[in-house]
Amino acid sequence: MIFFQIDKKDKSNHIYQQIYKSLKEAILERKIPTNEKLPSKRKLAEKLGVSINSVSNAYEQLLAEGYIYAIERKGYYVENITQFNNQKEAKMNFPDDLKEEFSKKDEGWLSLSHMTADISMFPFKEWMKCEKIAIKNHKNELSDISHPQGPYLVRKTISRMIALTRGVKCEPEQVIIGPGTQPLLRQVLGMQRENIKAAIENPGYSRIYQLLKDMNFEVFPIDLDKKGIDIKKVEALNPHFLFITPSHQFPTGIIMPISRRIELLNWASASEGRYIVEDDYDSEFKYGTDNIPSLQSLDRNQRVIYAGTFSKTIMPSFRISYLVLPPDLLREYKRHFSYWIQGSNTLNLITLHYFIESGEYAKHVKRMNNHYEMKRENLIKELKWKFRNDIKIKNVPAGLHFIAEFKTDKGYKEIEERAKKEKLEIYSMKRFNLLGNIEEGKKIILIIGFANIKNEDIPVAVDRLYRVIY
Template sequence: MIFIKLNKENNSTYIYQQIYEELKKGILGQKMISNEKLPSKRNLAEQLNVSINSVSNAYEQLLAEGYIYTIERKGYYVENITEFINQQDTVKPNLPSDLKEHASHKEGWLSLSHMTADVSMFPFKEWLKCQNKAVKNHKQELSEIAHPQGPYIVRETIARMIALTRGVMCEPEQIVIGTGTQPLIRQLMDVQRNDTRVAIENPGYFRIYQLLKSMNYDVSPAPLDEKGININKVEEIDPNFLFITPSHQFPTGIIMPISRRIELLNWAALSNDRYIVEDDYDSEFKYGTDNIPSLQSLDRNQRVIYTGTFSKTLLPGFRISYMVLPPNLLRVYKKYYSSWIQGSNSFTLYTLHYFIKSEAYARHIKRMNHHYEMKRKNLIKQLRLRFQDGITIKNIPAGLHFLAEFKTERGYEEIEARAKQEQLEIYTIKRFMLKGVTEYNKLELVIGFASIQNEDINEAVDRLYRIMK
């Protein structure tokens, strides 16, 4: 006889589930030996005063999971199951405290982050209209696995757009769509030689630096001068891949002049194993001037790999980025990734296609350029009024952030701690220094203004003043 305790008043669990759990516990706990015959469904149902269906469902689940086996016309038997080593009483492990996460509560916080967008201005109604078009016109495609580089029609639309707005010269076949710049760079670098040398701007994009280091590449941070990355240092390092942000250097904001662009392109053209990776992350936003053409638009030797993203212009949560590969690298890419499953959401990509095609995207960019320009001016004005001669702002009219230098006796760690107390999200230059950071009587912040609302700017500046004083 099998002793099973059922709680028939428990409405949250079916009877068959209770029988299943009790039998499973007995089998795993070695209370029921291997090859032991179980009671017939009828006998166990009578013993427990339940329906035969309840017992039958429990047996079938145990059979499906391999806890028991059946012999035709003889019944059900306990399977010979290997005993757990160091079996604990509880199935649920205790997660170490250093791995635990806590839901973030941002109530009361204000943000001067460079990584966000202004969701209050996003044209959701127009986006939803484009979603409806995607459903209407692409039902079949949505039921299939997309091309490894993304749907051709979407790549075609992106190719046309960046040709018009950034001067990028490419065919749709050269575009690879991904869920972010990091995953795309990982794909690109995964197929390179182990002895590949890499150089990256310092200060620069720490996530890419960290990624390349984790892939065991020889990565050298290269310093900046007033024109962007230092060409003499680049020649000294002699990298195979050079990562730069020429249209709006991250995080200093420097716009690389034509003289330095030509120097870099000439340097890359002198060897067949030199490439420049151009990260054009927020080039859509220029204030008071036209857009600066991309470095790729000047390249006549297929040495530039262009990367762009919709995280700044749309919403970061959409996770849509892309890179444009020169033909020789495209051939290598196709060889290694012909079986790759495209990670981006096809529904979102087709929606983006119609959002661009309908010119809703262009209207959105125009609207956001004006909105961000006004917000940026207001923030800079309030910072100067509050800090007077205690602040120096590198006022380069581009992008969604600017660099500000503060006179203060406080160090970076203290400033970061005080910012938490004031519930103000800030990022110091320390985060982006790939090698070394100086701490004198000044401190630099990378100040973003995309998500801060105009009505909160004065309060954010007041909090920042209290942090620095």
């Protein structure tokens, strides 16, 4: 027998859902025996005082999920369902170490982070116009899965753009588009054989360092000199992959001179199987002089993997990055990833094509270059006025950050804790010292970003930083 009632006043559950849930519970608890025939739709509807359609919908849902089975012209029967080993449903206690706290950073927080971009001046209206054109002209592409490396049209546009702005020499076929530099590098590095040595600048980009370690590469941080990564240590180590940021070393800001660039290219070409990964993460922003050509533009032996991104120029949330692979690595990539489903949003990619082709992208970069230069000058001026002789700024006119050294008796940990209390987002050199052996005492070094701080908030942010340091 079936014993349950329907609450017609219950607005949170439809009548058929109440019938479905009650029958499912009765079946799972063995209150209705296996293979027992259920009442006909009409009989159960009359018993519950509901419509036949409500019972029919409940039966169809139970049938679809496998709780009952149907025999033609006979009716519905209870399925033989395997029981859970643990009959008592234990309440799940989610581990505390996996819980996340949601907090809005904009509630009184100010940011001197190097990771952000200023979207207050982004030409959304022009972007939307390009998006409408993309939808109108590319319905077939938008309804299909894109090429594993991204739409050819977009790759052609990117290859032409970086040839003009960065001197990169490549065909559209060499461009691989993805949702970030890290996942793209993971693909390329995942093709390599075992016992591969990798070297990276120290201080350097900790995310790439961690990626290499997680992939079980033998990773060697190499110190810098005044020209960038130490060439003698590179030659002594002879890694298979060398990760560098020559146009604006991260985080020190060193711009690698032509002499060191040629030395590195000569080293890479001296033996098979050596590659330099050039991360050109913010080269669009240069103040006072023209952009410096990429390392790849000097490469005559196809040994440079060029990595670029639109995260700094458009916005990080669009997730559009790309690699330019030498032909031999491209051949391997195609062999390994011909099945790959492209990770970036196809509509955004085709919109980007029209945004670049219309000239709006170049206008936006030029506008932001002037905007960032002004903010950078204002921030440096305010810091020097506030800290006087207690600050040394490495004033490299490029990128979206600079490094500043402060005299203080406080350590890095205390500085970070005080910054949180002041609601000031900052990052120290300790984060980017890959071996964790940074000198403590008498001074600290901070990576000062200026992309996402409003001009009017600069004095307030500097005041907070002053309280953090002292």
